Amino acid sequence: MPANLPPKYLEILERMKSARRIFALTGAGVSTLSGIPDFRTDKSGIWERFDQTKIFNIDTFRKSPHLFYEFAREWIYGLKDIKPAAAHILLAEMEKRGMLRGIATQNIDGLHQESGSKKVYELHGHFRSSHCIECGKKYSREDTIQRLKNAPYPACDCKGAIKPDVIFYGEELPGGALEASFQEAMMCDLLIVMGTSLVVYPAALIPRHAISSGAKMILFNKTWTPFDDAADLIIRDDLRDVCGALLDAIKKE
Numbered sequence: 001m002p003a004n005l006p007p008k009y010l011e012i013l014e015r016m017k018s019a020r021r022i023f024a025l026t027g028a029g030v031s032t033l034s035g036i037p038d039f040r041t042d043k044s045g046i047w048e049r050f051d052q053t054k055i056f057n058i059d060t061f062r063k064s065p066h067l068f069y070e071f072a073r074e075w076i077y078g079l080k081d082i083k084p085a086a087a088h089i090l091l092a093e094m095e096k097r098g099m100l101r102g103i104a105t106q107n108i109d110g111l112h113q114e115s116g117s118k119k120v121y122e123l124h125g126h127f128r129s130s131h132c133i134e135c136g137k138k139y140s141r142e143d144t145i146q147r148l149k150n151a152p153y154p155a156c157d158c159k160g161a162i163k164p165d166v167i168f169y170g171e172e173l174p175g176g177a178l179e180a181s182f183q184e185a186m187m188c189d190l191l192i193v194m195g196t197s198l199v200v201y202p203a204a205l206i207p208r209h210a211i212s213s214g215a216k217m218i219l220f221n222k223t224w225t226p227f228d229d230a231a232d233l234i235i236r237d238d239l240r241d242v243c244g245a246l247l248d249a250i251k252k253e
């Protein structure tokens, strides 16, 4: 029994250990610890310069792909030293130890995989690959970066714009990832929600499916969410603190 754990954290640990099947849903809050600003809560810095709802809009992209790449050249493809943080590391360790079935994430940064998580449902896609919006030809991240050099946007051999496999506003979510997440939510008996205010649908349907199937829910979020009343445990603490403490405790088990 990890004696140095505060009672509240001890309760989380006990609930995790006694659960039969745990699934997790993560949002921007787990990646702000890695230095990726959350455009919903952080209106300063990068999101003052770029209107996320505009640059990640598929209609805008089709007309003016360079607008997206003015942002992405520096803030996606130019980023270095972005490393997984406490929440990513904790969830990866839990999966490794057989405590976690998988993660549904609203994030597009790939940090869960980078920290070693294997089963990750990326509801909003990712930047690891791209495709031509005209002919559909696939490109790797490296190819995309290569074609972006000295060009306003990366273009396909057919001259069409190359777009990362991230879901833009106005595009359908990848049905497979969403459907699989709903299934996991309905089968789990404990849902861990981290760093999301649960206001974006259809991701917010995941806790709904879990709860209506009888699962318990631990909610880690700094601010109020529409699901607070349905949560069995609400943790407002900084994710760095609580995830760090839980990781230490799990490793000592």
Ligand SMILES: [Zn+2]
Pocket (backbone or CB within 6 Å): 132, 133, 134, 135, 136, 137, 156, 157, 158, 159, 160
């Ligand atoms: Zn093409």
